Amino acid sequence: MTLDFTKLDGLVAAVxxxxxxxxxxxxxxxxxxxxxxxxxxxxxxxxxxxxxKLWMKGESSGHKLVVKEIRTDCDQDALVITVEALxxxxxxxxxxxxxxxxxxxxxxxxxxQPAYDPKVVYGG
Amino acid sequence: MTLDFTKLDGLVAAVxxxxxxxxxxxxxxxxxxxxxxxxxxxxxxxxxxxxxKLWMKGESSGHKLVVKEIRTDCDQDALVITVEALxxxxxxxxxxxxxxxxxxxxxxxxxxQPAYDPKVVYGG
Numbered sequence: 001m002t003l004d005f006t007k008l009d010g011l012v013a014a015v016x017x018x019x020x021x022x023x024x025x026x027x028x029x030x031x032x033x034x035x036x037x038x039x040x041x042x043x044x045x046x047x048x049x050x051x052x053k054l055w056m057k058g059e060s061s062g063h064k065l066v067v068k069e070i071r072t073d074c075d076q077d078a079l080v081i082t083v084e085a086l087x088x089x090x091x092x093x094x095x096x097x098x099x100x101x102x103x104x105x106x107x108x109x110x111x112x113q114p115a116y117d118p119k120v121v122y123g124g
Numbered sequence: 125m126t127l128d129f130t131k132l133d134g135l136v137a138a139v140x141x142x143x144x145x146x147x148x149x150x151x152x153x154x155x156x157x158x159x160x161x162x163x164x165x166x167x168x169x170x171x172x173x174x175x176x177k178l179w180m181k182g183e184s185s186g187h188k189l190v191v192k193e194i195r196t197d198c199d200q201d202a203l204v205i206t207v208e209a210l211x212x213x214x215x216x217x218x219x220x221x222x223x224x225x226x227x228x229x230x231x232x233x234x235x236x237q238p239a240y241d242p243k244v245v246y247g248g
Contacts (some may be wrong), residue, residue: 007173012138013151021236022146027137027202039227049131072232073222074215078151080223091198099204103163104223106125108196 001039004031004077015116016044016057016090019068025090026098028057032073042067044081063087089115091110092122125163125177128201129156138203140168140181140214143192148221149214159203166191168205185245186240187211213239216246 003012011029012016018025028046030038034054037045041056048055058064066085072079089096100112127136135153142149152170154162158178161169165180168189172179181190189207196203213220217238224236 001227001232008132013150015139015148017145022150024139024141024204026197070227071223072225074148074217074219074224074228075222076225076232078222080148094200095198098199098202099195100198101196101200103125103194103196108125108200124135 002076003032003035003072003079004075007075007077011047011049012077012079013046013082014046016065016081019082019084023095023097024085024099025065025085026057035079037074038067038081039070040117044083058086058091061092063089063090063121065090087116087121092118094118125158126200127156127196127203128199131199135171135173136201138162138168138170139153139207140189140207142206143206147221148178148223149189149209149220150181154203161193162191162205168207169223181214182210184210185216187214187245191212211240211245216242218242 010031014028014030016025031047034045034047043056045056064086069082072111091098092114094114095112101108102111134155137153138154140149155171158169158171169180188210193206215222218240219236220239225232226235
């Protein structure tokens with residue numbers, strides 16, 4: 001289960017996809033420790049580039065991502081992880097997917113409906 | 125159509141998804157120039173980290189990726205681009221998707237069937 005962490009300064013991109021809808025939920029990054037922890041725990045664990053630490057997705061919100069299938073690409077420097085999302089959405093802004101903005105006429109437009117109230121989950 | 129290129133040393137991750145099947149095809153990276161070129165040309169253009177240059181996907185194989193929809197995430201540091209793939213597959217190893225290997229019993233196993241012969245397209 002080797003991966004190539006050299007191309008991105010110790011990280012690989014990890015894309016999560018919903019196991020039922022096939023919808024792309026979020027893109028995160030893993031270092032080798034986060035990758036090992038994801039496989040061992042069965043919960044998607046990223047490396048937070050802004051906080052410089054491991055980050056099990058959902059550790060504060062409870063919206064964890066249960067690993068169903070893991071794929072890698074030809075170069076073994078990216079991952080697609082099919083997941084069961086615990087909770088209504090993965091995005092801290094209240095949406096099912098972090099990709100709720102679409103390019104329309106040269107500007108980003110919010111095109112999804114909120115799935116939950118982030119103030120209730122994360123505090124106001 | 126602003127993006128945050130600061131978190132990844134001038135790059136954003138760009139995930140391409142097939143417009144009919146919804147299948148995740150490949151993950152690449154774009155710098156600001158590649159991003160602008162993608163929007164202006166309507167063909168997915170990456171920044172090659174190994175070759176340090178812009179790379180319109182399919183420029184040698186003809187297997188270009190026609191942009192159908194572009195989404196960004198909450199942080200505006202990643203893209204999901206829905207595409208029409210010209211040609212049988214995006215992977216230079218002959219597969220429809222670059223993600224043709226699955227983690228099974230702690231090892232990567234090829235689980236997809238080849239979609240074309242890469243020797244015919246790229247030379248032997």
